[in-house]
Amino acid sequence: MAALHEWLAQNADTLDQTESLNDAVLPALAAHGCFRAGVPLALGGAPGAHNDVRDAILGIAEVARHSVTAAFVYWGQRSFIEYLLQSQNSALRDRLLPSLLDGTLAGATGLSNAMKFLSGMEPLSVHATADGDGWVLNGKLAWITNLRPQRFVAAAAVAPVDGATPLVAMFCSGDAGVQRSGNLQLIALRGSHTAAVQLENVAAPADYIIAPQAPEWLARVRPAFLGMQCGMSLGLAAAALDKAAAVAANGRGQLSESIADAQRELDALTRQLLDGVADGRFVTAAPQMFKLRIAIADVVQQAVTLELQAKGGHAYLMQEEDGFARRLRESAFIPVITPSITQLQAALAKHAAATQ
Template sequence: MLNAQLSQWLDAQAQALDLGQCDPQSVLAQLAAGGVLRAGISQAQGGSGGDLGDALEVMAEVASHSLAAAFVCWGQRAFIEYLLHSPNQALRERLLPSLLSGELAGATGLSNAMKFLSGIEALQVRAQDQAHGWRLNGRLHWVTNLRKSGFVVAAAVEREEGGAPFILAIPDGLPGLERSEDLQLMGLQSSNTAALDLEQVEVARDWLLHEDARQFLPAVRPAFLGLQCALAIGLARRALAEVEQHIQGVRSVLQEPLLEQREQLQRTVAELKAGLLDGRFLGEPAALFRVRIALAEATANAVQLELQASGGKAYLCEHGSGFARRWRESAFVPIVTPSLVQLRAELQRQARNAA
């Protein structure tokens, strides 16, 4: 599904992207040139057509080459999804072309907001009403795709005066908005992941994505979480493909678990796509949470199986660098917001309330 040029670039740069040895500026440009960002968006809006299932598959294929690149892709595509769900047509028409072309980076600063929606965390940005917009203060601790050459970030904002929190797009370059240096991650280093501090930042009303966060967040959560699942899917598929290569033509005790894991992965992916397309996850978020947990576990199992199939080669730098990167990548899947711990806690809360 990916064009050959993008696949080759991702394979050649995968290690450098993970370790921060590749210019983060180049990632989004490569994804855009490969047409990845347009999947699942109507042609009338500048996309290549298809649905969220198509966007999921393209992003999963990126993840099979590089989780760092897929993480950037997810941030960009999630922000685009917010625009598509926003009633602010003028903002959508203004930003969408440059987001699809990769000229502008879109950052999904709604991880804190998704935790807020489940009662886990308070909103970290607060606003005072002004004549033509708002004055913002606060901090976003971990945001990906904050490209230094230009970005716009989505944030959920609490009103100082009270009332429903709202969703705002915040462009870079505003006085009082400061981007930290890139966070020193264990991997995924070329993903433009940093923190944002907001001190008396004035944003005009034409940057409003939605006036009520409690309406908007449940509406975009299936896409936010569903597309995030592509990271796990692509990584699990790649690890299982590596297992198959290692045991090809050889009778192996790993053949049966390989087939079992592949079939289970296929069933879970089919369940995810069906829920995204039929709208089930809008009314049953717990079903989506369970799918996300299952895919994270499938990724851990697949990478563990790859280790067993590789044997001692996995610890030789000459042969095992790709595996070592996938091992680090698999460690990220359970902790990306919402983490598996947070999802399980939410499922327990819902079960108690239903009892």
């Protein structure tokens, strides 16, 4: 992994601020086996410390230390892989998994809207009309990452127009009616191939169905989805705290205790996240995971602030900021990635009101 980390460190600012390397990220991650983390060995996975999705969470965190853009792509690809691993559609899994693992096919989660729907935050934005054993999809997904134009697949939770139970289906870049926008003009993470997709009468045959019963399936997969998403925060916070500690040790020792406290909090939250994902508690106790994600996001803001305080005015000098400006931009993304911190707080308030 050292070669990958070196490549990411050398190109982190380019990945963050330009689209010049956006086609290189997925192959670079795949070449180092990133997408095999946490995948069963029998299905092409790589051995790990846990041999489950915790290895993917930690892998995303390690990449995020160097580039949140690359970690964002990693999360999108590995999330789609997780959907196939947790689907009963083994034929679809067997057909797509090899090319997803080797990076020749891009996988996009497309389920941010669905996760908000699951918590009562918003309605589904894609609708489906029955067509024999399959469906016809219409709607828009406004923000999807890892939509590599050359070839991608994406998942979407869709609401049947007849009021039947929502389902989760996939669609492909080459399918008739799939219209990808240009890459969104983001203030950061611009090398992540993030775009919108319009679906107009897109056929989703029976073999495209990931989960016929979306609500229960989404609840089961949500811990992995959010857990891997938290991996981006864990890595970014760790990187900022490492920089802060190194600088403080050479002149601003009064910050050392605050930095150590933040590191201890980050370590504790990491253990809680990994333990909760492993033992399944978050499947039925979603509010616990929402609170954990909010707490981890808070540590990210603490970490970046401590890095700024440690560096002082040097953080504002381009020749001396040493990646701080990028980490500051990356940290601004953490509270707004779907579901956003505000949306999670609203869901927690709704849950609290319902249980009184």
